[in-house]
């Protein structure tokens with residue numbers, strides 16, 4: 001019998017529609033797949049539609065041998081979709097020369113609170129992962145609140161702000177709920193702007209000023225840890241005990257194809273380190289190294305499962 005899942009992943013599973021074809025994604029789902037590939041399959045709470053894209057998501061659950069206990073089926077709403085086009089004019093979040101249009105009112109906006117809580121039966125999770133996109137609608141916000149109320153596990157928030165989807169109000173409620181938060185530099189700027197009115201016109205902050213503002217954020221939201229990822233420059237972890245762990249000299253990936261999913265890879269290995277009981281410093285170093293390696297594959301997750309073998313082998317003994 002499979003062991004009980006030690007992590008809960010809450011949020012969107014969706015289909016990214018590229019001009020060349022479709023790929024199942026969504027930040028929470030990417031994290032879930034990485035954990036499953038490392039033999040730490042999580043309980044993944046999401047909602048899909050009764051449609052072809054829903055079948056594609058389900059097929060990924062099967063391919064990664066993930067239990068579908070938390071996978072809800074919506075009889076009306078469609079499976080989440082993000083339309084990815086070559087960058088042009090118009091609204092939407094841009095990355096690597098592409099424009100992402102996140103469609104409104106999708107099945108993942110209607111995660112049922114009762115079914116979500118019911119799916120927790122028999123689990124003893126150490127952590128709950130959540131983000132902000134799946135909180136843009138009331139129903140899924142209620143489901144997240146219900147899940148959080150039902151467990152005392154550590155709350156891990158990967159903010160993942162998506163332009164036009166969730167703003168200050170959702171960030172605030174998420175930060176209030178969280179114990180450990182991961183943001184990238186751009187998201188950190190938004191938080192500084194919202195909570196301390198420090199904006200782009202205030203000039204370049206010194207390193208000490210940035211650190212002081214990070215500490216102030218942690219105090220304001222009673223955080224146990226704050227992780228700021230810095231793209232190719234690595235990451236910094238602030239601990240509530242005043243500690244600061246920087247990972248700045250990670251082995252560079254052999255080449256970078258795209259940085260899509262780098263943050264998800266980082267979060268997945270951070271959570272894996274907690275499941276495996278790795279020391280925090282080692283966990284952070286591994287999270288950076290693995291996230292860097294994901295930059296050398298196309299898209300957010302490797303197509304080929306063999307990708308994981310090297311890492312599983314390297315990390316087996318400690």
Ligand SMILES: Nc1ncnc2c1ncn2[C@@H]1O[C@H](COP(=O)(O)OP(=O)(O)O)[C@@H](O)[C@H]1O
Pocket residue numbers: 183184185229230231232233234235252253256259261262263264266287288289291292293295
């Ligand atoms: N160009 C890069 N080269 C090497 N590692 C990278 C690169 N971009 C991202 N990473 C790794 O991925 C992590 C997360 O990337 P980042 O861009 O900061 O977050 P997000 O994907 O959430 O925007 C970084 O801390 C780093 O470990």
Ligand SMILES: [Mg+2]
Pocket residue numbers: 160184263264
């Ligand atoms: Mg991110």
